[in-house]
Amino acid sequence: QKEVEQDPGPLSVPEGAIVSLNCTYSNSAFQYFMWYRQYSRKGPELLMYTYSSGNKEDGRFTAQVDKSSKYISLFIRDSQPSDSATYLCAISETSYDKVIFGPGTSLSVIP
Amino acid sequence: DVKVTQSSRYLVKRTGEKVFLECVQDMDHENMFWYRQDPGLGLRLIYFSYDVKMKEKGDIPEGYSVSREKKERFSLILESASTNQTSMYLCASSRAHSPLHFGNGTRLTVT
Numbered sequence: 001q002k003e004v005e006q007d008p009g010p011l012s013v014p015e016g017a018i019v020s021l022n023c024t025y026s027n028s029a030f031q032y033f034m035w036y037r038q039y040s041r042k043g044p045e046l047l048m049y050t051y052s053s054g055n056k057e058d059g060r061f062t063a064q065v066d067k068s069s070k071y072i073s074l075f076i077r078d079s080q081p082s083d084s085a086t087y088l089c090a091i092s093e094t095s096y097d098k099v100i101f102g103p104g105t106s107l108s109v110i111p
Numbered sequence: 112d113v114k115v116t117q118s119s120r121y122l123v124k125r126t127g128e129k130v131f132l133e134c135v136q137d138m139d140h141e142n143m144f145w146y147r148q149d150p151g152l153g154l155r156l157i158y159f160s161y162d163v164k165m166k167e168k169g170d171i172p173e174g175y176s177v178s179r180e181k182k183e184r185f186s187l188i189l190e191s192a193s194t195n196q197t198s199m200y201l202c203a204s205s206r207a208h209s210p211l212h213f214g215n216g217t218r219l220t221v222t
Contacts, residue, residue, distance in 0.1 A: 041215070042215050044201070088153070095207075104153060
């Protein structure tokens, strides 16, 4: 079993839809959770990061961690064509810089 | 804003050549990292460094070496390039225990 799993997509939604992106992980010791967004031909950029369980909101984006299920989610409200990108989850046991990345989910938001 | 600059966006090299990939960051970050990104495999850590002249192996160091002579610069070296090293190479930097900031990558093709 891989340490971090993520549905690769592609996921295609109409503009304005609510998008749910998810990752599952195998090690219950993981405590640091991040989401990165990667546009085509660019490097990943940090979207959100959280420690331990709970929700964190930033504008249209909400990150949710369910440690009991070993499941993390990123919700995008009122999705825009500019949200079209690959979304990578990243998790760690010890800190935000020693991370394991999921393979990424490709998202297309259709105008 | 943190800026991580990779010297080349695209490189084409021949099998057996020695290849240097350069990365510079301008935020005085202690930590620097080299990843490679391949479809379906996500980001995999090659080497990282927590200080000048220090280096640590990541998950896939075979066939690579690194050099960090100055705090702002981290070089990845392919001693004898092979076709299975064709990939996207991403450099990142961070403060201790903080999230990673990535460059825009170097797409290396080895023929």
